[in-house]
Amino acid sequence: MAILNKKQKVSDEIPSASMADIAFLLLIFFLVTTVFPKDRGLPIVLPEDQQEIEIPQKNILHILINPDGTVGVRRGDSQDEAIYSPRDIEGVWRLEVAQNPNLIAGVRTHPEAAHRYMIQVLDALQTAGSDRISLQMQDG
């Protein structure tokens, strides 16, 4: 009997004191490894079908993007074209829209021009607060 009666010193329960630590460790792991998707960009609304309307030439600022990234700006029906870099468009738009609040930006990109030149111009226009933008492609 002496041997059988020996008191067991080791607890038969799982230690629960460190449970919180384990849970927090897992929690922090998931928090750190979660990657939030980067859903961001420059929003634009395309015209719906049969929604194309004629705009008087004087209300259009033609912005022509060339394959080399230079930007030609032509006002309405005039023929003279000024060449700018994409970053100057913001200032150009601010000046033009101050004179004519109904102005619409007609961005026409050359088929071979890189996408980022169009993005630079769109960026400049949106930074300047323009929301009337029409995106087209030059015939080429």
Place this chain on the structure above:
Amino acid sequence: MALKGGGFERKSKASDQIPSSSLADIAFLLLIFFMVTTVFRTEQDRQIEWPEAVATQQIDEKRDNIMYIWVERNGDVWINDRLVPMENVSDLVAPRWVESGRRLRISLRADAQVPYRFVDAVQQEIREAGAIYVVFATDLERRMMRERR
């Protein structure tokens, strides 16, 4: 001898320790909450060079209502990990547009160097499908020296 606490000495029955036995439960609850709400990407990212823009905005729409169209440098269009011929893009966009109740945002993830004719072709396809909300995916550009007019 002045009485401690002005004679109001009373033994408080409430413990002054924050109960820590439920700490694990709180932690597990948070853990399970985060595990359940995490949405895993089902789609692989394509390798593209992101164009940069200062006016970059967050898309303010549910994940379910965002559709990604990737345009690679050589003009290949990828949707849902599949190479899609240009003329089939509208067939994929149209059902999503109807499903979303005309709220679908299309995140157009085009490589910075891709010739614009491919981007324009995708836009025509999107219009053909009836969708109108397009977001040109860009990276936020941080410009140190920005001239203001």
